[in-house]
Amino acid sequence: MWRDLAPVGRHPDTGGYRRFAWTPADADCRAWFKEQAESRGLAHELDRNGNQWAWLGDPHAGEAVVTGSHLDSVPDGGAFDGPLGVVSSFAALDELRARGAEFTRPLAIVNFGDEEGARFGLACVGSRLTAGQLSREKAYELTDADGITLPQAMERAGHDPERIGPDPERLARIGAFVELHVEQGRALDLSGDRIGIASAIWPHGRWRFDFRGEANHAGTTRLTDRRDPMLSYAETVLAARREAELAGALATFGKISVEPNGVNAIPSLVRGWLDSRAADQESLDTTVTAIEKAAREYAERHGIDLTVVRESFTPVVEFEHALRDELGRILGARTDLTAPVLGTGAGHDAGILSGSVPTAMLFVRNPTGVSHSPAEHAAEDDCVAGVLALADVLEGLACK
Secondary structure, three states: OHHHHOOOOEOOOOOOEOOOOOOHHHHHHHHHHHHHHHHOOOEEEEOOOOOEEEEEOOOOOOOEEEEEEEOOOOOOEOOOOOHHHHHHHHHHHHHHHHHOOOOOOOEEEEEEOOOOOOOOOOOOHHHHHHHOOOOHHHHHHOEOOOOOEHHHHHHHOOOOHHHOOOOHHHHHOEEEEEEEEEOOOOHHHHHOOOEEEEEEEOOEEEEEEEEEOOOEEOOOOOHHHOOOHHHHHHHHHHHHHHHHHHHOOEEEEEEEEEEOOOOOEEOOEEEEEEEEEOOOHHHHHHHHHHHHHHHHHHHHHOOOEEEEEEEEEEOOEEOOHHHHHHHHHHHHOOOOOOOOEEEEOOOOHHHHHOOOOOEEEEEEOOOOOOOOOOOOOOOHHHHHHHHHHHHHHHHHHHOO
16 A cells, blocks of 8 residues: 555655645545545545545444544655555554454544645645534635635536535544554654554644735845845744744744745745644743734834734644543553653644544654654554554454
8 A cells, every 4th residue: 555655746856745635646645545445345435525434334323433644745745644544544454354353333444635734725624624613615715826716626626615514414423533643753762662642732823924015126225225024024033933942832934925036126025924833822822922023023123014814723632531541541451562642733633623523643653753854754663563553442442
């Protein structure tokens, strides 16, 4: 499975993946998922929001145990973030069948669409729509860098955008959702453990900073006569690092758009996107407030107009303690494995669904902690350990 999926959406120059929502690469990933489902005799289903489901047993029986993740990527992302969870889910089912496990609850494997938000700027679109955390009206307003709207992209890919919206009936049929994911950090590497159990997802969000100045000639405009928004933006980037350090939080300006974007032109607009996360809400609020305050001071000093828009936000997610403890009990019965409980600053579909169904996560060791990069990696024996751990969990939940 890993070899078959590996070439899909991989850029020949960077070695990174560009599997963006509703593109040909995304379609190839979806075709791969459908093939894996049907080759195992699973019923393949595409829901109203474009998420893929592979069912073993009656989808309408209720109390289903669901596992899976996503197949899309960030720009030039790694091979493991998302796909490891989907591949491991199919492999765990193969393992359970080899064990002769008898299922007493329906089992489903899911591929959530547009988890990374690389194309339309909002993460977890598929799960947000399903859980009612993204309205159809707001979804219709999402556009990519070429001005193509989400509904236009969906329609071009053969999916009816008129169908999108909350899917409470589907969520009501799920008894538990367990997502396996490569760890995006080095906690397991430092502890020497192959597998971890998630405790919580830090609160996090994305803010857009629009610095508007005045376009002018780079070779004839005196420095004192300039209204250069790049200066305010650059100072804000440095402020973000400073304020994050003071609060013990994380803050990143990782995306920028410049107009008119000419080498010999002073910009009229610099638009930067802030990603900020923290272990608690107070630290996050402190960080973002301080960054915005500094940005406004810099903008005023240089005669720049500033608009700040919060584009997305996810509060702290505490995974259901009962399900988390059940995972710990199941894995604790194994003498060859310890699975520490750890938090994460990365968002996931499991976090979005946590408000609607009991959710939990398993992490697989990442030896370098690098993620959202072509250098992202997990050793094969650790991935196998993840498959076996997931199989144990699914057996404990669905084969009682």
